[in-house]
Amino acid sequence: xxSVETEKKLAExxxxxxxxxxxxxxxxxxxxxxxxxxxxxxxxxxxxxxxxSISGSDLKxxxxxxxxxxxxxxxxxxxxxxxxxxxxxxxxxxxxxxxxPNMLPIVKDTRSNFPRLSIDAEYLLTRVLENxxxxxxxxxxxxxxxxxxxxxxxxxxxxxLDRRNYTRIDFTAFYIFLRRNxxxxxxxxxxxxxxxxxxxxxxIVNYVEFVEAVLPKEPHARTRSPxxxxxxxxxxxRSLNGKNYPNTxxxxxxxxxxxxxxxxxx
Numbered sequence: 001x002x003s004v005e006t007e008k009k010l011a012e013x014x015x016x017x018x019x020x021x022x023x024x025x026x027x028x029x030x031x032x033x034x035x036x037x038x039x040x041x042x043x044x045x046x047x048x049x050x051x052x053s054i055s056g057s058d059l060k061x062x063x064x065x066x067x068x069x070x071x072x073x074x075x076x077x078x079x080x081x082x083x084x085x086x087x088x089x090x091x092x093x094x095x096x097x098x099x100x101p102n103m104l105p106i107v108k109d110t111r112s113n114f115p116r117l118s119i120d121a122e123y124l125l126t127r128v129l130e131n132x133x134x135x136x137x138x139x140x141x142x143x144x145x146x147x148x149x150x151x152x153x154x155x156x157x158x159x160x161l162d163r164r165n166y167t168r169i170d171f172t173a174f175y176i177f178l179r180r181n182x183x184x185x186x187x188x189x190x191x192x193x194x195x196x197x198x199x200x201x202x203x204i205v206n207y208v209e210f211v212e213a214v215l216p217k218e219p220h221a222r223t224r225s226p227x228x229x230x231x232x233x234x235x236x237x238r239s240l241n242g243k244n245y246p247n248t249x250x251x252x253x254x255x256x257x258x259x260x261x262x263x264x265x266x
Contacts, residue, residue, distance in 0.1 A: 006149045011181035013142045020135030021192040027128040028101040036118040043092045045117040053089035066126040070133045077136045077217045102195045143216040158210050169205040
């Protein structure tokens, strides 16, 4: 069982996820409704050498150009979050999940492609990516603090939210968990957490998705092979076959090899 302080730190992680994703969603909407916005044009602006995909280096180059501080590890963490095939790059389909709103309506684009991104559209694109960087940075600090707590345990952390033993965390479970730990929120905002953490887009968070959200992200330079996580046919993310909990240590090793020596299970 987690201590009160550790449970509160876990709640802080998901509260900041909610706040950060909400800001990103608003920035996406502002970009998508701009008169000069066109997805292909935005994609080509970041795909600076015309490879048909975007890397963490491409994101960092764009952010540097727009005076936004971002480390290479942070830019690669953004790519990792939206990368569905673990190739370390974003196709235009994967990139669309980074740029287009999840919840707010998108204005249908009936215009022809713009040859270049306008100054105003580039500014709004920068705001989307800047909010992504800020969220990655905030969550990573909390993750590291959480993992370093002596009583933290992944399984117990999951059970703090899955109190009904459904082997999944839903909209209501997140709301109850945050309110129990004195974080003010409204129930409708829980959808922002689901959007961020639910990798297979089935509307719930399973154990593998919980682990992915909680563990610190390995620096890109230390990654030796893609994470071995089963992916759905859904364009965004991952799922777990069956309802049984997988072995916690196996999940830790596959998603973040550098965590192997930490005591994450009893």
